[in-house]
Amino acid sequence: MEKWELAKEIYNTSRLTGTFKLRSGQVSNQYFDKYLFESNPALLVEIAKQLKELIPPETEVLAGLEMGGIPVATALSLQTGIPVVFVRKEVKKYGTCKLAEGVNITEKNVCVVEDVITTGGQILLSTKDLRELGAKVHHVLGVIERTKEGRENLLEDGLQLHSLFTMDELIEGEKEHAKG
Template identity: 70%
Template sequence: MERTVLANEIYQTAHLTGTFTLRSGKVSNDYFDKYLFESAPGLLREIAEHLAGLIPSDTEILAGLEMGGIPIATALSLKTGIPVVFVRKKAKEYGTCKLAEGTEIRGKRVCIVEDVVTTGGQILLSAQDLKHHGALVRNVLCVIEREQQGRDNLEKAGLNFLSLFTMEELIAANLSSY
């Protein structure tokens, strides 16, 4: 699928209007319900196809953040063969008490995978947690870059931030389809 067509498909599938409070606390009239595009197998496959080319070549493990990053990281793992871990917001307090479920991350180059980035707050927390557990975290990959603030915060923290689409690109793709 051509990139502009994919952008329009994501927009048509996941864009909602109304009054929404974002994770950052900001209120917005535009919202992308990531679970709508993540739960559509054909669309998720196309997203993984396009994101795969953005994965830094030295990546050894994809780290899907709870909860929206997990389906994207899984689809990317199936597409590329790169192992995946599932990162909790907080290490579980029973059983294995793990933060990252799956393969070993210690000493591995890990690329964090997220769905939508607004401020990057959870990514920054998870990156620190992963580093604390021995992962080498330099890269973050997402489907939708909602606000410039997210990019600024991640880059200020020394992370390389790659996004498939900005929110503006999704809106423009929808407008150009008329």
């Protein structure tokens, strides 16, 4: 599948209109319901096939952020063979009581995986936690980059964002191909 075709599929599958409050507190008149593309096996496989090309070569572990980054990171792991950890927003008080579930990340080059990036707030919080656990984190993979603000916030923390699509690319790509 060509990249523009994938953009069109994500757009048609996931775009909702109305009034939506984002995690950042911002209000948007359109929303990309990430769970609609993440729960579609064929679409998720195609996203992983294209997103894997953006994985930095030094990556030793993929870190899927709770909750939306986990299916994307798992699909990428299946495509590449790179181990994955699942990063909680907070430690549970039962079971293993770990923040990062999965393989050991100490002294490993970890690439954070997220589905949609707006301000990068949760990525920054999770990256801080991963670094405190001994991970070397310098890169973030994302499916959709909603705003430039997220990229700028990540750069300030030494994180390079590699996104498959910007929101503008999804919207403009759909408009262009709708013209036929």
